[in-house]
Amino acid sequence: MGIFIEIVRKPAIIIALVTLVGLIAMKNKPSKVITGTIISFVGFTMIKMGSSILAETLTAFSSLFNSAFRLQGVVPSNEAMMAMTLKTLGSTASLILIVGLFVNILLARFTKFKSIYLSLHLALFTAFAISAIFQMLNMNEMLAIALGGLGLGAYMAISPSILGHYSKDVVHSEDYTIAHSGTLSYVLGSIAAKKFGNKNNDAEKIKMNDKIMFLKDPIVATTLTMFILFIITCIFAQEKVIQEVSGGEMIVLYAMEKAATFAAGLFIVKAGIKMFTDEIVPAFKGFAKIFAPGAVPGVDVLVLFEEAQNTALIGFLISFGVGILMVFLLPLLGLPVIVPGLMACFITGGAAAILGNAEGGVRGAVISSVIDGLLLAIMPAVSLTLFSSLGVDGTTFADPDMITVSGLFWLILRWF
DSSP: HHHHHHHHHHHHHHHHHHHHHHHHHOOOOHHHHHHHHHHHHHHHHHHHHHHHHHHHHHHHHHHHHHHHTTTOOOOOOOOHHHHHHHHHHHHHHHHHHHHHHHHHHHHHHHHSEEEEEEEHHHHHHHHHHHHHHHHTTTTOOOHHHHHHHHHHHHHHHHHHHHHHHHHHHHHHHHHEEEEETTTTHHHHHHHHHHHOOOOOOOOGGGOGGGGGGGGGSSSHHHHHHHHHHHHHHHHHHHHHHHHHHHTTHHHHHHHHHHHHHHHHHHHHHHHHHHHHHHHHHHHHHHHHHHHHOOOEEEGGGGGGGTTTTTHHHHHHHHHHHHHHHHHHGGGGGGGBBBBOOOOIIIIIIHHHHHHHHHHHHHHHHHHHHHHHHHHHHHHHHHHHHHTTTGGGOOOOSSSSSHHHHHHHHHHHTTTT
């Protein structure tokens, strides 16, 4: 099981294998098979590399921000939850994922849900959340694997299929859809954006004064935004923390470097996305021809960022802002403080804004981002009690779908 988990935790390998099988099935020449497989592998690796750069920058900013505003509380982290429960839940979770993958393929082959969930690292986190519920209910392991696999497989087929209804308006294609654990945020946000927004007022086409037209460039807008955030945070942060994070570097220079690094990471992600989608989408037709005719790949939500980078930045700031507001509101509701995870706010907040903008323009992007920020705060706060028996302190699962799927299992099975 350890080998399987290691492979699943490296989604670039999965993508390369799917591309390889697809290209061979389409009877491409050996040169095309080799080229396409390597390009898809490198493209997805670039996405991972860019994401690591973003995560590193946001981690540094998070340390400064928490110091500046004296934030203390629970920091949701899927990776931390998996690492802390690997010994007790790893075997069951990996088997649930295997069963779930087969169920996903069968549903894509025989039902109207024609999506195959390729973001298997996120499916693995969800499998761990499901396994945690079964452990709390003291369920027989074989029954847990069977029920968990069926539930996870259904989620893996249905979730991208539903989201495809909204993502096609952004990527302008039905050849692939989005497979991500923030689907609940995206769907609720898109529905609200369509109802209360104005689709004609596109966030990417906002008219600007000629003097600030340079902000229309995504790299410039991203760099300046992150620079301002770092500078403001450093003004209020403790000197000791600033020195630790910056390594004693001059604050202005440090902020400039981090802002440029963040923008560079986003650029790498964008370039990797183009390489990855250019190869995986046509190759997947060959893969689907063998296993599930008519199926489409469900790929990571970051593919949306290529289409609307400025809107993604708006979504990040709003989602993060809502998360900060909830730090003060959650205790009033008798719930624990949830410190907003910057990477979660950036990815799900940005994606929510992009999808909300497609349905309801600027207003839709704002509404969708607010909903995302609320879910990222409230759902982990509620789930702390749910996962308390695991003995994991200071963290919980972060993404809405993981908490929703595992929570549904708990609500249904606890009566039995």
